[in-house]
Amino acid sequence: MHIHKTAEPYDAIVVGSGANGGVAAKELGERGLRVLVLEAGRDIDPKRDPHHPVRDTARRAFNIATGKQTHQATHPGYWKANPDFFVDEREHPYTTPEHKPFYWIRGRQVGGRSHTWGGITLRLSDYEFKAAQRDGFGEDWPIAHADLAPYYTRLERFFQVQGECDRLAQLPDGDYLPPAPLTPAERELQQLIGDRWTDRQLIHSRGFALHRPTPEQPWSRAASPGSSLKTALATGNVELRPNAIVSHLTFDADSHHASGVAFIDRLTHETYEVRGRVVMLCASAIETVRILLHSTAEHQPHGLANEADLLGRYLMDHISAMQFFWLPGMPAPSESFPLSGSESFFIPRFCNLANPQAESFLRGYGLWGGIQRIGVPSVLQKVGEGEIGFLIGHGEVLPHAENHVSLSPDTVDAWGIPAAHIDCAWSENEHQMVAHMRQEIEATVKAAGGQCYALTDLYHMPAVAPLMRRVEKTLTPAGPPGYYIHEVGGARMGTSPHNSVVNADNQCWEAPNVLVTDGACWTSSGWQSPTLTEMAITARACDRVTTKLRHGFALELDA
Secondary structure (H helix, E strand, C coil): CCEEECCCCEEEEEECCCHHHHHHHHHHHHCCCCEEEECCCECCCCCCCCCCHHHHHHHHHHHHHCCCCCCHHHCHHHHHCCHHHCCCCCCCCCECCCCCCCCCCCCCECCHHHHCCCCECCCCCHHHHCHHHHHCCCCCCCCCHHHHHHHHHHHHHHHCCECCCCCECCECCCCCECCCCCCHHHHHHHHHHHHHCCCCCCEECCECCCCCCCCCCCCCCCCHHHCHHHHHHHCCCEEEECCEEEEEEEECCCCCCEEEEEEEECCCCCEEEEEEEEEEECCCHHHHHHHHHCCECCCCCCCECCCCCCCCECCECCECCEEEEEEECCCCCCCCCCCCCCCCEEECCCCCCCCCCCCCCCCCEEEEEEECCCCCCHHHECCCCEEEEEEEEEECCCCCCCCEEEEEEEEECCCCCEEEEEECCCCHHHHHHHHHHHHHHHHHHHHCCCEEECHHHHECCCCCHHHHHHHHHHCCCCCCCCCCCCCECCCCECCCCCCCCECCCCEECCEEEEEECCHHHCCCCCCCCCHHHHHHHHHHHHHHHHHHHHCCCCCCCCC
């Protein structure tokens, strides 16, 4: 087999072009480094790929009927985006143990899953970074909110995040544009919660406004091609190569450094090797772990030893519960209100704050919601006059070593690369948390004078009702791991090779010029949406590795 090799190394190779890969390319390119971005999927077309309701409905029907997108179709985001922004599961298989489902929702194209990201941007607090010292479970992160604060701020300004400063210890404030208005029903619920409960409050969500495409800006700022990746390419220092499916890292025989990356061209199936002084893995948590596992000494000469057997372990996702509800007798608003990351509301975490063991479970959850924002024609509504809303729980999942990713021994993808085998299940802590979550959601709806309903009982949906009923059954009482698309862990940060895969600067202990900055590096999951924190970690890692490169490339391992 002929392998195409490059002679001159890049300063940095970034694997993945989504939210984290875009930030990595931007940060490194702006610092003058010569950067190659490898994207496993296709390039995108601003004329063909933006959401088109009629075309996308037909594509969904075909893709579901042919088995192309069985798991992808279970997620709500699938029904409001271009389905081509979700993978063909026949080409991209993965395996799970019997009776332990994991819904791996994936997107392979330039921009990755940033095209379908909901755009909620919440900071983590030291309640999350230092949770272990509060309740005794697991490990603390080797960093704190103060370490990420300047990078959070820079990103919030760059992305033009909307929100309001609420002075909550469990949800640090950021640098925001003014918040989007709440709907009349949301303002009433905000007042009711403030009057009824002393331990919680309803706040404006923080994130991106709904994007309205223009010829000059076809992609949302939440999508990397509309923001970070676009800025990176404009530096002239960044080269983007789509259709490059990374198989593994290559290693130098005389050192503990990676020499580069091996990938397969998606279209020609030819194999390439590119060299780089630094490799940054931003491919998404499970894909990054799969690449690292295929880069171990078992599979590659001079590869990672993984002597502590930590690589692939401590996989997490958010435990979630979704509930639709109806508020009767409420007049419709005089204007329409969109639904987006900032155009909605949050009830931040309120459990186990003053006392970390006050409940029957450790850690906590937040509730994301909206009322008067579901743009379905009233003629399709089954219930009477009133307004429809939803509440969705985000629950922190505890890290357990037995929840892990490995390489499937007998399943490969369409390019012959070993597929991921994902073994993950909820623990009793998560079951206790989701029961509490549902109890509090129902109490909130009842206090507002509303009634809880299944979505299929709220709306006529003749074409997809059977599918939606199956999905609702699957999601009761909670969706399976992976469903919420907030998977993190597998190559966690820590203070030594005995408790982690990477150090506080995101360098692999066993290969210090390999940096893991996406969700794979997370030590614990938190309850907040992870993307902003992942991007802040990426920006910080770029800052620190660039400093080391400029001082003679002595990538010493700082704990």
